[in-house]
Amino acid sequence: MTTGDDAEALSPQPAESTGLPTQLLDIFKSLAANGQITFKSQQIDDPEIQSEEKQEIAQEVFCKNRENFLIRFGRYMTAPQLNDFQSLGIGEPFKPDESLDEMCLLLDDFQRKLTTRSVCVKNRRYHAMQDLIQKGEYFSEHEMMQRAPDLYQELVGQYMTEEEKKARDTYDVKNTTFSGILMHTLEQKQREELLEGKDSQSLQIKEKVEEVEDEVPVNCRSQWGGFDDDEPVACSTSTVKHLPKISTPEYYNPAERELLRNEFMSLMQERFLSGEDSDFDYTSVDDNAMFDDLKQIEQDEEDAYFDDDEDLDDHVEMDDLKQIEQDEEDAYFDDDEDLDDHVEMDSKQNAADTSSSEDELDVYMRHLQQHPSLQPT
Incomplete structure (x- = not known):
């Protein structure tokens, strides 16, 4: 319980x-x-x-x-x-x-x-x-512009002429439905409002910075490279006029504009590969074996097989070398032991021969001493 x-x-x-x-x-x-x-x-x-x-x-x-x-x-x-x-x-x-x-x-x-x-x-x-x-729709200029309007405007849109923008925004009315036309118009309006909001925000920040500069008294402004001594410093009460941003297409040649367009295309492809396109269903790709490169998979498996086979051969070869070294070492010590045994046997034989020789001499001397001619009278 x-x-x-x-x-x-x-x-x-x-x-x-x-x-x-x-x-x-x-x-x-x-x-x-x-x-x-x-x-x-x-x-x-x-x-x-x-x-x-x-x-x-x-x-x-x-x-x-x-x-x-x-x-x-x-x-x-x-x-x-x-x-x-x-x-x-x-x-x-x-x-x-x-x-x-x-x-x-x-x-x-x-x-x-x-x-x-x-x-x-x-x-x-x-x-x-x-x-x-290859199909051309998802990575078309219009679709990419809808997915990343700020990036498109920064790298492509601001350098286009009015004629190019008009040609870009021209819609094929004959080959679409009424709802498609409305959707295209709505998307274009939203994109323009977004870009206008960005420009307005940038303009407000710029005006605010200029207002702050105007509010600072002239005698309180410091200049880079100035000193704290009493020497006069030349300054002006007028605000600095900033150069306008060069954003008109005539300042850029076709090669530069094409380079920026290719950069935009590369960035959009990187976004897709890294999974940053929030409206795309990545599960339809990530879990779909139809997108596997079967030839590449077979090649990778074949390479892995031969790599394993080479590793096995190297391992066997190392084992064989170690075995050969061990056999040579064992043979060396076996020969050394045989030599020691042989030397030991020779020593014993020499000792035996010496002992035998000494025994015969002793016998002869004893007989000689016992000879009658050598006996005292």
């Missing part, structure tokens, strides 16, 4: 009372915001789980078993989150059913898959971009 204290201990605690690092709490919050994760089984008519409850579920799973937490949520975590988990989430003490080695293997596997996924996504977006450029 579960008591009230036990039920309270099993229930998820608020984030403030857990003492967990902020990075881990941010991981729980990020997981709660992921719509692909199923936190608990629900019936069709059940109300949607709130974000706070999802965070509590993720935190509860973490506190019960960190290895199970990785198995359940690891594939939804980013590379920085996996690094934070490795440095902050798997320290001692470990529970009986937690394995440090298994958690490290899981983290390495998720990191490797993220790297592979990142390369795959970049390649898919690149091929999707080439397809969109």
Whole structure:
């Protein structure tokens, strides 16, 4: 039977009372915001789980078993989150059913898959971009101008003549619907109002700066390079007239304008590849295997296979060299031991021969001493 204290201990605690690092709490919050994760089984008519409850579920799973937490949520975590988990989430003490080695293997596997996924996504977006450029609509001047009006005006629009702007804004009325015409007119009006607002804001800032300059007394103004002595300083009470900004097309040759237009195109392509086009459905590209370059994938797999084969050959070759060196070393010591044995045998033989020789001499001397002629009379 579960008591009230036990039920309270099993229930998820608020984030403030857990003492967990902020990075881990941010991981729980990020997981709660992921719509692909199923936190608990629900019936069709059940109300949607709130974000706070999802965070509590993720935190509860973490506190019960960190290895199970990785198995359940690891594939939804980013590379920085996996690094934070490795440095902050798997320290001692470990529970009986937690394995440090298994958690490290899981983290390495998720990191490797993220790297592979990142390369795959970049390649898919690149091929999707080439397809969109070929079709011409998404990366047309009109569409890019709608997505980034400020950037377009800075690099392209302000250097166009009135005739070029009129030709750009001309709409094909014959081949479109009435709603399309209204949408085009509305977009053009919004773009003009946005650019006018930018110009008005810049003009107000400029006028405010000039007013501040006029309010400063002449004798209080300092000049760069001036000194604090009493020598007279030439100054003027009139405001400085700024040169007008050169923004008319005749000041720029066609090559310079084309260079700026290409720069705008490159920046828009970089925005697409980095995922900054908020109105584009990137999941239709990132999760679409149709944009994979099968030939390149086969080539990469083939290169990886031969790289592994070369590594194996190098490893075998190193093992063979080590074995040869070991065999030569063993043979050297075997020869040395045989030589020592041979020397030892020769020494023993010489000692035996010497001993035998000495024994015969002793026998001869004894016989000689016992000869009758040598005996005293």
